[in-house]
Every structure is written in structure tokens, then in C-alpha cells.
Amino acid sequence: MGMVSGKTALVTGGASGIGKATTLLLAREGAAGVLVADLNLAGAQAVAAEIEASGVPAAAMAVDVRDQDQVRAMVAEAVSRFGRLDCAVNCAGVAPAGAPFADLTDEYWEANISINLTGLRHCMTHEIRAMRASGGSIVNIASGAGLEGVELRGGYVAAKHGVVGATKTAAIDHAREGVRVNALCPGLILTPMTEAGVASGRLNIEELCPMGRAGRPEEVAEAAVWLCSERASFVTGAAIPIDGGHIAW
Numbered sequence: 001m002g003m004v005s006g007k008t009a010l011v012t013g014g015a016s017g018i019g020k021a022t023t024l025l026l027a028r029e030g031a032a033g034v035l036v037a038d039l040n041l042a043g044a045q046a047v048a049a050e051i052e053a054s055g056v057p058a059a060a061m062a063v064d065v066r067d068q069d070q071v072r073a074m075v076a077e078a079v080s081r082f083g084r085l086d087c088a089v090n091c092a093g094v095a096p097a098g099a100p101f102a103d104l105t106d107e108y109w110e111a112n113i114s115i116n117l118t119g120l121r122h123c124m125t126h127e128i129r130a131m132r133a134s135g136g137s138i139v140n141i142a143s144g145a146g147l148e149g150v151e152l153r154g155g156y157v158a159a160k161h162g163v164v165g166a167t168k169t170a171a172i173d174h175a176r177e178g179v180r181v182n183a184l185c186p187g188l189i190l191t192p193m194t195e196a197g198v199a200s201g202r203l204n205i206e207e208l209c210p211m212g213r214a215g216r217p218e219e220v221a222e223a224a225v226w227l228c229s230e231r232a233s234f235v236t237g238a239a240i241p242i243d244g245g246h247i248a249w
């Protein structure tokens with residue numbers, strides 16, 4: 001029996017990287033249906049097709065998490081298609097190049113806050129409303145940048161600290177409704193978001209990774225699916241590093 005047998009799920013940012021790996025693992029671990037939501041519809045459709053080919057019901061949907069109406073429609077689609085929403089993993093995010101704090105542009109700041117923080121708030125709001133009658137589990141993909149400062153990344157760090165704070169508060173507010181809300185704080189994970197930075201040496205594995213290697217998206221997905229499952233039944237309001245020891249360094 002899989003870890004999330006019979007549960008229904010949606011994953012934002014499900015077309016790529018950590019979201020894609022999480023979506024595929026939810027399906028392998030017995031999910032009864034998975035909605036793959038992403039700005040990149042073609043990518044989401046490819047992931048949904050891979051899941052359907054394995055015999056698990058799946059659907060793809062184009063969603064911009066900045067737009068609350070689209071997020072509301074995403075949650076409604078998951079509920080109407082699969083009957084209810086048990087699990088949601090919020091991975092959609094961006095990490096644009098920054099600058100020293102006093103030189104950050106408004107565009108850079110706005111991109112980080114509108115997608116990484118306000119977009120996630122939209123998702124949590126409508127996911128919790130769908131879950132509060134029967135319970136559920138939400139996993140927010142924050143970042144190590146939600147736990148510590150990172151040079152030249154002021155907007156990203158502010159947004160991800162906001163994600164950790166929103167996670168803790170939503171967890172408390174909805175604990176008695178059976179909705180668990182947790183955050184994962186990945187260190188350097190090899191995905192399309194980081195591949196160029198690693199290749200150019202800007203993201204230095206020797207400096208960032210005590211284990212001497214970056215993480216794989218599948219290693220974050222394992223924790224996300226565990227948090228979705230009943231095996232994590234007493235875990236809520238946590239912000240868990242998945243970073244090969246980086247934050248302990």
C-alpha cells in the first residue's frame with residue numbers, strides 16, 4: 001500500500017523540478033488523482049500524461065498563482081474532478097537574479113513577492129477552504145532562504161521567510177479543523193532553476209553543500225509525500241530543512 005493511497009492531490013509548479021518529482025511520487029505512492037498545475041501548460045500536460053500512462057487519474061491545468069481567480073478555479077477543478085482535495089503541494093516559484101539590497105529593482109521585488117509569497121497565500125487560502133470540512137495536508141516549498149539570509153537575493157529571502165511565517169500561522173489557525181500545514185526548506189537542488197548557476201560556478205557546491213553534492217528533486221519529493229501522508233499525522237507548523245546539512249554548517 002502506498003503512502004498516500006486513495007488520497008487526491010494537487011501540485012503547483014508541477015511541470016518541472018521539485019514539483020514534477022513530487023507529482024510523480026504522489027502517483028507512485030497510490031494517489032487516487034493528481035492535478036498538475038503550472039504556468040507552463042505544455043509541461044504540466046506532459047507530466048499528467050506520464051501519470052495517466054501509469055494508470056493513475058491525472059489532469060493538467062494552466063494556472064498563474066498570482067491570479068486569485070485562477071487559483072480558486074484550480075482548487076475547484078481538483079475537487080470536482082476527484083471528489084475532494086486531501087493534499088496540496090505548493091511548489092510554484094521563481095528565483096530571479098538580484099543585487100545588493102539597496103539596488104534591488106521594484107520589478108525584482110514584485111516578482112518575488114507576487115509569485116513566491118502572495119501566490120502561495122492564494123493557494124493556501126483556497127486549499128484550506130476546500131479541506132477544512134474533512135481535513136487535509138498542505139506542503140509549502142519554501143527554501144533555506146526562508147531560514148537564513150542569502151547575499152544578493154533580498155526579495156527571494158523576504159518572500160521565503162514570509163512563506164515560513166505564513167505556514168506556521170496557518171498551521172495553528174487550522175489545526176483543530178484537521179488541516180496540517182508544513183514547509184520544506186530545500187538547500188541547493190539540481191533543477192532548471194539552479195542548473196545554470198551551478199554550471200557557471202555562481203552556486204558553489206563546495207561552499208553550499210556539506211555532503212559535497214547538490215540534492216535531487218526526488219529527495220525533496222520524498223519529504224513532501226511523507227508530509228502529505230498519515231505517517232506525518234502529528235507534524236504541523238514545521239519548517240524542515242532538506243539540504244544535506246547546509247543549515248547545520
Ligand SMILES: NC(=O)c1ccc[n+]([C@@H]2O[C@H](COP(=O)([O-])OP(=O)(O)OC[C@H]3O[C@@H](n4cnc5c(N)ncnc54)[C@H](O)[C@@H]3O)[C@@H](O)[C@H]2O)c1
Nearest residue numbers: 013016017018039064065091092093143186188189191193
Ligand atoms: N532548486 C533549488 O535549489 C531550490 C531550493 C530551495 C527552494 N526551491 C523552491 O522550490 C520550488 C520549485 O523550484 P524548482 O527548483 O523545482 O524550480 P523549477 O523552475 O524547475 O520549477 C518551478 C515551476 O514553477 C512554475 N511557475 C513559476 N511561476 C509560476 C506562476 N506564477 N504560476 C504557476 N506556476 C509558476 C514554473 O513554470 C516551473 O514549472 C520553488 O518555490 C523554489 O523557490 C528550489
